[in-house]
Amino acid sequence: MLNNAICSEIRCVLLMDKNIVKINLADQPIITSQPWKKNNNERSRITAFIFGEIMFSKEEDDIIYVNKDNVNYSPDGGKSWQNKLNIKSVMSKHNADSMYDDQYLFTIKGSEVLIWQTPNSNRASLEIKMNYKTSKVLKVKWLPFRVNEAVQGMDGELFLLTQDLSRGLNDLRRYSFDGESEILLETGYRDLHYL
Numbered sequence: 001m002l003n004n005a006i007c008s009e010i011r012c013v014l015l016m017d018k019n020i021v022k023i024n025l026a027d028q029p030i031i032t033s034q035p036w037k038k039n040n041n042e043r044s045r046i047t048a049f050i051f052g053e054i055m056f057s058k059e060e061d062d063i064i065y066v067n068k069d070n071v072n073y074s075p076d077g078g079k080s081w082q083n084k085l086n087i088k089s090v091m092s093k094h095n096a097d098s099m100y101d102d103q104y105l106f107t108i109k110g111s112e113v114l115i116w117q118t119p120n121s122n123r124a125s126l127e128i129k130m131n132y133k134t135s136k137v138l139k140v141k142w143l144p145f146r147v148n149e150a151v152q153g154m155d156g157e158l159f160l161l162t163q164d165l166s167r168g169l170n171d172l173r174r175y176s177f178d179g180e181s182e183i184l185l186e187t188g189y190r191d192l193h194y195l
Contacts, residue, residue: 004065006063007025010024010025010026011023011024011025011026012025013063013077013078015078020077020078020079022077061074061075061076061077062074062075063077063078064108064113064132065081066087066104066106066113066115067104068087068088068102068104068117069086069087069088070083070084070085070086070087071083071084071085071087071113071115071130071132072084073132073133084130084132084133084135085130085132085135085137087104087115087117087128090128090137090140091117091126091128093140094126094140094142102117102118102119102120103116103117103118103120103147103148104116104117104118105118105147105149105150106150107150107152107158108132109152109156109158109177111131111132111133111134112129112130112131112132112138112177113129113130113131113132114127114128114129114158114177115127115128115129115130116128116143116147116150118146118147118148122146122165123146123165124142124143124144124145124146124165125142125143125145125146125147126140126141126142126143127139127140127141127142127143127147127179128140129177129179139179141179143162144164144165144166145162145163145164145165146162146163146165147160147161147162148160148161148162148163148170149161150175157174158174158175158176158177159172159173159174159175159184160172160173160175160181161173169186169187170186170187171183171184171185171186171187172184172185172187
């Protein structure tokens with residue numbers, strides 16, 4: 001049974017119940033696909049994906065899995081995993097109580113992971129920056145805005161859809177891993193796909 005999957009332009013890693021399947025797309029391109037077939041007599045069985053985000057690093061076999069509790073790292077393509085950070089312990093040191101319906105967003109660049117925790121209340125987002133190889137927390141700070149969505153381009157460029165708490169406006173920002181941000185567009189929309 002499939003638990004989770006991650007793909008880039010050149011490879012896919014499928015995390016199954018009993019094994020890991022690696023597919024080199026350069027050697028084995030996917031040419032056709034078939035739609036799911038519905039069976040009227042029995043419910044379709046689709047496995048729910050793990051809650052969190054699984055990401056490739058630029059390193060050949062590095063896989064990083066982040067959820068609202070932990071940052072986990074696999075240096076060998078998913079064969080073994082190391083817990084590198086307990087996110088809730090970092091949050092508690094910065095007066096960020098975790099609630100069930102808080103939003104968590106994650107992204108990666110090199111060996112650094114950015115994590116944004118956005119409370120469901122009208123509070124700003126907490127940003128955690130860490131190195132997943134050394135387990136070192138590099139920076140923790142409260143942002144002057146709420147992070148509603150994050151998108152990273154193939155070139156690593158990062159864009160955030162945020163809400164300015166002082167004015168209540170939503171905006172699109174270009175954001176760097178150094179914490180620099182530039183407002184590109186102020187908008188009334190709260191979702192990137194509306195822009």
